[in-house]
Amino acid sequence: MSQEIALNAFTMNALSHLSPGTWRHPRDEGKRYVDIDYWMDVAVTLERGLIDVVFFADVLGVYDVFGDSPDAAIRNGVQFPLNDPYSVIPAMAAVTENLGFAMTAAVSYEHPYPFARRMSSLDHVTKGRLGWNVVTGYLKSGAVNFGVSDQEAHDRRYDIAEEYLEVCYKLWEKSWDEDARSADVSSGVFADPTKIHPIDHHGEFFRVPGIHLAEPSPQRTPVIYQAGASSRGVEFAARHAEGIFVAAQSKVALATQISALRSAIEAAGRPANEIKIVNQQTVIVAETDAEAHKLFEEYLENASSEGALTLMSGWTGIDFSRLGLDTTFRDQEGNAIQSVIKAFSSADPTREWTIREIAEHVRIGGDGPVFVGSPQTVADQLETWVDETGVDGFNLAAAVVPEAWTQIVDLLVPEMQKRGRYKTNYATGTLREKLGGDARIAPTHPASQVTL
Numbered sequence: 001m002s003q004e005i006a007l008n009a010f011t012m013n014a015l016s017h018l019s020p021g022t023w024r025h026p027r028d029e030g031k032r033y034v035d036i037d038y039w040m041d042v043a044v045t046l047e048r049g050l051i052d053v054v055f056f057a058d059v060l061g062v063y064d065v066f067g068d069s070p071d072a073a074i075r076n077g078v079q080f081p082l083n084d085p086y087s088v089i090p091a092m093a094a095v096t097e098n099l100g101f102a103m104t105a106a107v108s109y110e111h112p113y114p115f116a117r118r119m120s121s122l123d124h125v126t127k128g129r130l131g132w133n134v135v136t137g138y139l140k141s142g143a144v145n146f147g148v149s150d151q152e153a154h155d156r157r158y159d160i161a162e163e164y165l166e167v168c169y170k171l172w173e174k175s176w177d178e179d180a181r182s183a184d185v186s187s188g189v190f191a192d193p194t195k196i197h198p199i200d201h202h203g204e205f206f207r208v209p210g211i212h213l214a215e216p217s218p219q220r221t222p223v224i225y226q227a228g229a230s231s232r233g234v235e236f237a238a239r240h241a242e243g244i245f246v247a248a249q250s251k252v253a254l255a256t257q258i259s260a261l262r263s264a265i266e267a268a269g270r271p272a273n274e275i276k277i278v279n280q281q282t283v284i285v286a287e288t289d290a291e292a293h294k295l296f297e298e299y300l301e302n303a304s305s306e307g308a309l310t311l312m313s314g315w316t317g318i319d320f321s322r323l324g325l326d327t328t329f330r331d332q333e334g335n336a337i338q339s340v341i342k343a344f345s346s347a348d349p350t351r352e353w354t355i356r357e358i359a360e361h362v363r364i365g366g367d368g369p370v371f372v373g374s375p376q377t378v379a380d381q382l383e384t385w386v387d388e389t390g391v392d393g394f395n396l397a398a399a400v401v402p403e404a405w406t407q408i409v410d411l412l413v414p415e416m417q418k419r420g421r422y423k424t425n426y427a428t429g430t431l432r433e434k435l436g437g438d439a440r441i442a443p444t445h446p447a448s449q450v451t452l
């Protein structure tokens with residue numbers, strides 16, 4: 001039987017995520033992102049569709065590279081205003097039993113000691129349904145608020161990330177022995193001090209001598225996701241990621257990226273086929289192709305090209321307001337997300353992009369591809385991408401919310417189930433178990449191998 005396809009919902013605790021301007025659409029409820037009831041409803045809808053994980057993107061800065069100013073981001077509501085994803089996950093977990101939660105958090109700003117405790121706390125309250133998307137940050141506008149003049153250079157950010165993870169792994173995996181907590185009322189001993197160890201970490205970037213304040217959560221280490229795609233990013237993902245997500249525009253680019261990732265995972269001594277790779281993907285689904293295309297036209301009427309170039313400028317570190325709309329975008333160095341530059345230049349040698357084409361493409365679905373059609377049409381496309389590229393599934397981004405989620409859950413999922421390409425029940429256990437592993441991270445993973 002053909003492989004089941006993994007589906008995540010890709011979102012952000014913001015007015016809009018990857019389709020700038022669509023908040024103006026009369027049915028869009030993105031403006032309710034400040035309302036916890038909104039997020040609880042989203043969680044219930046996604047679980048009804050057996051969606052694997054709700055994946056929260058996050059950044060800690062404003063998109064101010066376009067025109068060297070935050071004005072376009074503020075005017076168009078481009079990933080702004082933006083709340084902390086941490087704030088909505090517990091409420092979403094309380095109204096669901098199986099939906100996973102992946103939270104993006106950068107290693108560049110917050111110290112690993114409090115961060116590791118926040119992750120343990122979330123893994124406890126979600127009953128082991130937490131994932132962490134490890135990012136290195138790309139916005140200077142975020143970095144400067146931490147008292148530095150600029151963000152660290154691209155590859156140096158990954159050096160920091162390596163050590164950051166080492167500190168977290170020590171706290172999560174090694175500070176508490178499995179039997180440290182006895183909670184023995186008769187002896188009056190809650191936990192055995194000889195079984196809780198200071199991690200005594202003294203590295204280049206961090207010094208953490210003490211013990212982990214949180215007791216071990218169901219997964220200890222949350223499921224580790226990573227989205228770096230530069231050569232340094234691939235090396236990092238190959239070592240640490242249990243799930244990788246990419247944003248390829250075409251099957252050619254995706255297939256190339258996937259074979260490079262799988263080879264790098266093997267070279268890192270880890271089982272390449274057990275690491276799930278998902279591609280960013282926007283789908284617009286209606287009962288018929290014609291209705292779906294009508295919806296797409298409606299969404300486009302509300303989408304913002306300026307907002308799209310504001311996103312691209314932030315992602316690449318290149319000010320798109322200075323580039324002529326009819327010039328071709330070329331591969332170049334940047335100190336932000338190198339893979340986004342490549343995606344619109346060298347990733348697919350058969351495709352050249354002008355700035356205008358990039359603006360038109362990115363305004364719905366950002367830097368990922370968009371499929372529009374009936375459930376049959378979109379399922380055909382998803383299946384073809386999986387079968388021809390070796391991708392495991394998709395991080396589905398929404399254009400207009402929450403109707404994107406109901407289109408997916410009520411139309412697309414049943415069609416994929418009919419074809420035997422989507423599960424009909426959640427697996428039991430923690431998120432890591434639902435994704436095919438054990439509750440605790442694999443022995444081949446560096447988190448298991450870290451020593452004190």
Ligand SMILES: Cc1cc2nc3c(=O)[nH]c(=O)nc-3n(C[C@H](O)[C@H](O)[C@H](O)COP(=O)(O)O)c2cc1C
Binds near residue numbers: 227228233245280
């Ligand atoms: C599909 C995709 C989604 C990403 N989402 C985020 C995000 O939400 N927040 C963030 O700070 N970085 C995000 N990133 C950035 C990466 O995680 C990484 O830090 C960045 O790509 C720099 O690494 P690279 O040059 O190796 O790609 C994303 C990257 C990709 C490719």
